[in-house]
Amino acid sequence: MATVLHENEQRSPRGGASRRAGSVPSGMAKARRREAIVAYAFLSPSLLFFAIFLILPLIFAVVLALSAWGGFDLTQIEFVGLDNFAEILNPASTFVAPILVNTLVFAAGSVVLTLVASVVLANAINRLRFQGFWRTLYFLPIVTTVAAVGNIWKYLYEPSGGLINGVLNALGMSSVRFLADPDTALPSVVVVQAWASLGTAILILTAGLKNIPETYYEAAELDGAGSWRMFWNITLPLLRPTLLFVLITQVIAGLQSFALIIVMTGGGPGDATNVAGFEMYQQAFNFGMWGIASAMALVLFLIIFAITLLQLWLFRQRGEETS
Structure with a gap:
């Protein structure tokens, strides 16, 4: 019986140490997530500018390249596939x-x-x-x-x-x-x-x-x-x-x-x-x-x-x- 109690006393510190060791990565992960959120918050104006003036126009240009449009009413865009490329090439x-x-x-x-x-x-x-x-x-x-x-x-x-x-x-x-x-x-x-x-x-x-x-x-x-x-x-x-x-x-x-x-x-x-x-x-x-x-x-x-x-x-x- 004494031997069992002695073994439990020896195991418990190791278990506590392992739990404390396991809590460190979890805390580091939370800190990294907070840093990432803060970083993206600071970058958001630039990312928004990048999306509005580069990504969206690029997507719109690809859509237009596959369509026929006179340049005024967006509801009049007509999908024509690769006809534009066939015409110019x-x-x-x-x-x-x-x-x-x-x-x-x-x-x-x-x-x-x-x-x-x-x-x-x-x-x-x-x-x-x-x-x-x-x-x-x-x-x-x-x-x-x-x-x-x-x-x-x-x-x-x-x-x-x-x-x-x-x-x-x-x-x-x-x-x-x-x-x-x-x-x-x-x-x-x-x-x-x-x-x-x-x-x-x-x-x-x-x-x-x-x-x-x-x-x-x-x-x-x-x-x-x-x-x-x-x-x-x-x-x-x-x-x-x-x-x-x-x-x-x-x-x-x-x-x-x-x-x-x-x-x-x-x-x-x-x-x-x-x-x-x-x-x-x-x-x-x-x-x-x-x-x-x-x-x-x-x-x-x-x-x-x-x-x-x-x-x-x-x-x-x-x-x-x-x-």
């Missing part, structure tokens, strides 16, 4: 050619010009005095409205009285109808888009250049490496993450751009400068074809998403090869 449709072709050419041309010019200029600014002044100077087009930029360049491109043609005439060359000729209209707008995008790219690239340690250049200089070799073997590899960010943002901006087209050419002459963003605007606000416009927007979104994934994959593959 028809090979005979102007959305495939020239609109999508123009969009890709516009984005590719502006991105290439912006990247090359911004890398050269950022590298030059990084070696100059008064770097803040030069960065501010190149950033000014970003803070200028698209309407102002487009109209200034329209005057520069004027066949008679424009500054560019004035210089060409002074050199003995004939005037060029930059925005009135279908062969030169799109390249002319591409140059303006690249010029207007330089400021942001230079600002980001100069920040990336500042993060490259000078010791790499000093060691390469001691080994007898020239400026070009240091740029190719040190600057570009270490600048790859910054270049990737600039490339992705510039491609997205180029594929979505339409404000400059509206100001400078209105999509003309003909469809020479008509891009996807401008065509969406036309279909929705001028023709009242909101279903067609939404279908175009979803197709453009998928193209941008696919190109972005491809860029990330290529840069990752390139990084694995160099490492």
Whole structure:
């Protein structure tokens, strides 16, 4: 009997300890739930804003892409399935050619010009005095409205009285109808888009250049490496993450751009400068074809998403090869 009582006395503290140990996780779980509730309460304004201005419009755009709607009475939305996509992706449709072709050419041309010019200029600014002044100077087009930029360049491109043609005439060359000729209209707008995008790219690239340690250049200089070799073997590899960010943002901006087209050419002459963003605007606000416009927007979104994934994959593959 005494032995049994002694064993019970030995078990009871362990049982109490186990009960107390079991109560700790329960208390921690309640504390975590309270913290989560408080966190979501603080995040609720942002989540509400996100839902109202992003999630709901996205859902509505998908619904419209599968419907026919004139843009006024929501009760008149008519479900048409994939008819809108069949119409715009028809090979005979102007959305495939020239609109999508123009969009890709516009984005590719502006991105290439912006990247090359911004890398050269950022590298030059990084070696100059008064770097803040030069960065501010190149950033000014970003803070200028698209309407102002487009109209200034329209005057520069004027066949008679424009500054560019004035210089060409002074050199003995004939005037060029930059925005009135279908062969030169799109390249002319591409140059303006690249010029207007330089400021942001230079600002980001100069920040990336500042993060490259000078010791790499000093060691390469001691080994007898020239400026070009240091740029190719040190600057570009270490600048790859910054270049990737600039490339992705510039491609997205180029594929979505339409404000400059509206100001400078209105999509003309003909469809020479008509891009996807401008065509969406036309279909929705001028023709009242909101279903067609939404279908175009979803197709453009998928193209941008696919190109972005491809860029990330290529840069990752390139990084694995160099490492």
